[in-house]
Amino acid sequence: MSNQYVPPKIWIHNNDGGNKWANINRPVSGATHEKELPVGEHAIQLYSLGTPNGQKVTILLEELLALGIKEAEYDAYLINIGEGDQFSSGFVAVNPNSKIPALVDKTTGEAVNVFESASILVHLAEKFGHFLPTSGNARTTTFNWLFWAQGSAPFLGGGFGHFYAYADEKLEYPINRFAMEAKRQLDVLDKQLAKNTYVAGDQITIADMAIFPWYGNLVLGNLYDAAEFLQVENYTHIMRWANMLEKRPGVQRGRIINRAFGEEWEQVSERHSAEDIDKALAKKPK
């Protein structure tokens, strides 16, 4: 017990310890530097990164485009959070919370800033009239699972993923605590998917698009290299659902946009037209 951390009376920010994130995050909000955001030709401008939270939005946009909705065309610009792009004056003006994804929608003429991934999903689903039931139990169920994802995934990402995969020092207490919570969440989702084809029933909704990038990627082995550690193959209903979603062209396209990591072929750092993704997919190894 002698080397145990004893919190000081007053917490002081110290950015010389920890991993790369220690130098980026600060205990205050706001811009660190002046820089405008780039603006493309479409009415929808997305500023994001291909992390699970970013993938939610690009999967929805690509699913909308797959339905033939041309008004969902968009420009997607890379916000490299490892380089501090989320703290530029331009990004902070769109999202004062300095986290991707953020979107500017000018489809109605007047620009509206949209941030928080679930808010973006609801905004786009309502605007285009797809993937969110308009009334009744199906709408409430979709919201139940959408909000479940928003409340649960930070324990998987910021909790389990941070301590298991990112923290330099592997600490037993937080890894145990968050592995237990991650498995509990997987069990909750598995039971829901045992009774339903998609998360909120027999139709795909924005709840699937919010949950797949975290829990689908986790069981498919695309997140934290934790498939064995968490014994994800035991969640057979999530496996079935994740494999089904992974085959959708909208998901395959959406998951590689604004990537600054992963395989070289999948790094579509910016997206301005369907061609940007087509070119990357053509390079995908068979």
Ligand SMILES: N[C@@H](CCC(=O)N[C@@H](CS)C(=O)NCC(=O)O)C(=O)O
């Ligand atoms: N609740 C937010 C979470 C977004 C979020 O955590 N984004 C991360 C990347 S996945 C981020 O931008 N981190 C940058 C930082 O913390 O400085 C949402 O759903 O949009």
